[in-house]
Amino acid sequence: MYDLLIRGGHVVGEDGVTVADLGVVEGRIVDVAPELAEEAREELDARGLHVFPGVVDVHVHFNEPGRTDWEGIATGSRALVGGGGTAFADMPLNSSPPVLDRATFGAKRQAAQRESYADFALWGGLTPRNLDRLPELAEAGAVGFKAFMSHSGLEEFEASDDYTLYEGMRWARDLGRIVALHAESDSITAGLSARLRAEGGRGVRDYLRSRPAIAEVEAVGRALLLAEETGARLHLVHLSTGRAVTLAAEARARGVDVSVETCPHYLCFTGEDMERLGAVLKCAPPLRDRAEVDALWDAIRAGTIHTVGSDHSPSTLDLKERDDFFEVWGGIGGVQSTLAALLTEGRARGVTLPHITRLLARTPAERFGLAGKGALEPGFDADLVLVDLDAEWVHTQGDLHTRWKYSPYLGRTFRGRVRRTLLRGQTVYLDGTFPHPPQGRFLRPAAPTSQEVTP
Ligand SMILES: NC(=O)N[C@H]1NC(=O)NC1=O
Numbered sequence: 125m126y127d128l129l130i131r132g133g134h135v136v137g138e139d140g141v142t143v144a145d146l147g148v149v150e151g152r153i154v155d156v157a158p159e160l161a162e163e164a165r166e167e168l169d170a171r172g173l174h175v176f177p178g179v180v181d182v183h184v185h186f187n188e189p190g191r192t193d194w195e196g197i198a199t200g201s202r203a204l205v206g207g208g209g210t211a212f213a214d215m216p217l218n219s220s221p222p223v224l225d226r227a228t229f230g231a232k233r234q235a236a237q238r239e240s241y242a243d244f245a246l247w248g249g250l251t252p253r254n255l256d257r258l259p260e261l262a263e264a265g266a267v268g269f270k271a272f273m274s275h276s277g278l279e280e281f282e283a284s285d286d287y288t289l290y291e292g293m294r295w296a297r298d299l300g301r302i303v304a305l306h307a308e309s310d311s312i313t314a315g316l317s318a319r320l321r322a323e324g325g326r327g328v329r330d331y332l333r334s335r336p337a338i339a340e341v342e343a344v345g346r347a348l349l350l351a352e353e354t355g356a357r358l359h360l361v362h363l364s365t366g367r368a369v370t371l372a373a374e375a376r377a378r379g380v381d382v383s384v385e386t387c388p389h390y391l392c393f394t395g396e397d398m399e400r401l402g403a404v405l406k407c408a409p410p411l412r413d414r415a416e417v418d419a420l421w422d423a424i425r426a427g428t429i430h431t432v433g434s435d436h437s438p439s440t441l442d443l444k445e446r447d448d449f450f451e452v453w454g455g456i457g458g459v460q461s462t463l464a465a466l467l468t469e470g471r472a473r474g475v476t477l478p479h480i481t482r483l484l485a486r487t488p489a490e491r492f493g494l495a496g497k498g499a500l501e502p503g504f505d506a507d508l509v510l511v512d513l514d515a516e517w518v519h520t521q522g523d524l525h526t527r528w529k530y531s532p533y534l535g536r537t538f539r540g541r542v543r544r545t546l547l548r549g550q551t552v553y554l555d556g557t558f559p560h561p562p563q564g565r566f567l568r569p570a571a572p573t574s575q576e577v578t579p
């Protein structure tokens with residue numbers, strides 16, 4: 125007897141899409157096959173809908189504790205499940221204090237256990253100040269260590285110099301944890317910003333010129349050398365240029381254990397859009413030109429980009445409403461729209477549905493050791509999302525479940541709409557509502573496997 129039987133959906137699997145039923149017992153998928161005959165306590169009719177593994181977004185900033193006026197775990201995780209997500213990994217900043225030791229890790233874990241609508245993992249931070257705290261963060265269950273090679277935007281989370289990266293990577297290697305890097309050259313970005321500002325530059329164009337592609341490419345090259353030297357596992361977050369992705373692919377080919385993330389905004393918008401829309405699209409690295417967007421899509425099709433994370437990092441409105449674009453908070457509100465954006469733009473560019481789920485669910489789950497997540501197969505958690513794949517809809521403010529109702533995607537037409545999201549077999553989102561109180565569980569990473577990012 126199943127607890128739940130999901131009938132007749134188009135199930136998006138590893139190799140293709142098949143019409144099948146899913147049998148669920150105690151929150152786990154036990155059978156996936158057409159016309160399952162066993163009885164069930166509850167049946168759900170999924171005919172006409174596609175069933176995807178829930179999105180596993182390993183790059184969000186929900187900023188709790190300490191900056192819940194920017195976002196918060198309750199609102200952030202509601203938006204995540206509203207967009208088809210079932211698990212996330214929260215970055216060590218912009219919570220205040222940032223997660224740099226066992227105590228700050230524990231405080232965030234407690235808050236998330238109270239408030240999260242999705243299962244969650246937590247990143248620890250790597251900064252010049254807390255090298256000696258990496259073992260206790262690993263022991264507490266950090267999914268990995270996040271470091272910045274350029275200014276993080278916040279004084280309390282310092283950028284790592286080469287020494288810190290070198291030592292941090294050696295620790296991470298020994299602790300079996302991944303290092304996630306924001307790779308932009310501090311020297312290039314800070315130097316250009318200082319000169320442009322001295323010349324009176326305050327606009328979007330000036331900001332774009334202060335963070336050229338070479339700032340990313342140079343930092344990625346350096347990070348790859350350090351990873352190669354130390355044997356650390358490396359995850360390059362939010363790559364925005366084809367050249368940086370190519371450097372990572374070349375390193376991977378010679379045995380460096382590196383994975384590459386990009387974000388929906390680098391796939392959907394350009395620098396011109398940033399000029400047109402302004403603060404809502406401010407991010408670092410910045411948006412690029414059309415040729416780079418095309419290069420990223422090529423890399424997705426080629427399998428050299430392995431994951432897509434939202435880098436959801438909103439702030440209060442006043443930090444977005446500055447005349448000086450350099451002073452505007454850099455961070456995109458996008459946690460709710462990743463799946464819709466990929467289904468719309470990815471399909472238009474020939475990316476298959478199984479490939480989209482690998483980018484959004486299976487690979488992040490495998491790479492970060494989130495056992496039981498990321499696939500619709502027996503033995504996996506029944507974390508899934510029912511999508512009306514052909515529904516065309518215009519994203520409006522009223523759809524948003526985030527703390528602040530802004531997103532660069534408002535007004536955009538998406539193809540594919542989330543109807544229902546289930547976490548371990550329980551409906552956590554249904555057509556704009558959240559039927560149950562938060563029941564998210566902490567995810568402790570399993571020991572790493574070696575084949576996590578096979579395209
Ligand atoms: N601190 C923080 O959230 N920074 C993020 N925002 C952004 O646009 N890029 C980032 O790394």
Ligand SMILES: [Zn+2]
Binds near residue numbers: 183185215435437
């Ligand atoms: Zn980020």
